[in-house]
Amino acid sequence: MGRFVGTGFEQSRGVRRVARVLGPIGGIGVAGVVLSACNIPTFGAFKGNTVQGNSTFHLWQGFFVASIFVGGITFALLALAIIRFRRKGESIIPKQIHGNTKLEVFYTVVPVLIVAVLYFFTVRVENKVDTVARNPNLRVDVTGFQWGWKFYYPKYGVTTITKGVDLYPTLELPVGETATFRLVSNDVVHGFYMPEFDFSRYALPGVTNYFDFTPQHTANFLGRCSQFCGLYHADMLFYVHVVSPSQFQSWIHAHQGS
Incomplete structure (x- = not known):
C-alpha cells in the first residue's frame, strides 16, 4: 500500500x-x-x-x-x-x-x-x-531552349532573347496589370522560375502551359531555369523588371523594330 x-x-x-x-x-x-x-x-x-x-x-x-x-x-x-x-x-x-x-x-x-x-x-x-484571364492586359510568349529564353510580346511585335553568356533577355512587366503567359520548350525540360513571384513552372517539350501574373510592386530581379538541362544550365538566366505602365510603354516603343 x-x-x-x-x-x-x-x-x-x-x-x-x-x-x-x-x-x-x-x-x-x-x-x-x-x-x-x-x-x-x-x-x-x-x-x-x-x-x-x-x-x-x-x-x-x-x-x-x-x-x-x-x-x-x-x-x-x-x-x-x-x-x-x-x-x-x-x-x-x-x-x-x-x-x-x-x-x-x-x-x-x-x-x-x-x-x-x-x-x-x-x-x-x-x-x-x-486561373487564366479571358481578357488580360498583356500577353507574353515564353520559349525555353538550350540554353536561354525568348520572350515575345505578340501585341507589340517585340522580342527579347538570350544572345550568349551574360547577355540575358529582359522580361518587362507593367505593375498592376494582368499578363497571360504561354510557356513552351524547344528541346528538353526547363524550369521557368521567378523566385520573387513565388512561381515555378516546367517548360515541357510538346506541352503548352498558360498562367497569369498580376505584379503588385515595382521590382528588379533575376529569373532562372530551375531544372538541370545541360552544360550551360547555370547561365540560363533572365532579367525581370516590373515597372510603371508608362515606363513599360516607353520600353516597348524603344524595342519595336529593333
Missing part, C-alpha cells in the same frame, strides 16, 4: 514538474502568436510580388504556423511521457490497458480534420494561381 501511495505521489510530482517546464514555453508560444497576429514572419519565403504569388505566400505561412502548433503539441506530449512515466522502479507505469475508444477516435479524427482544412486552402490557392 505504501509503495502504491509513493508511486502516486511521485507521479503527481512529475506532473507538476512538467507543468513548470511546459508552462513558460506555452506562455511564450501563445504570446508570440498573439503579438505576431498582424505581422506573421515570412519563414524564409518571398512575399510574392504578384496577386497569385502573394496567395501562395500566405498559404506557406498558414502551413508553417499549423506545423508549429502540431509539432509543439507532439513534443509536449512526448516530454510528458518521458518525464511522468520514466522508470522509477520495477512496477509498470502507466497502467496497462488494451484500448481507449474515445482517445483513438480523437487522435484519428483530429489529424484528418487538419489535413482536410489544409487541403481546402491548398485547392483554393491553386485554383487562383492557375
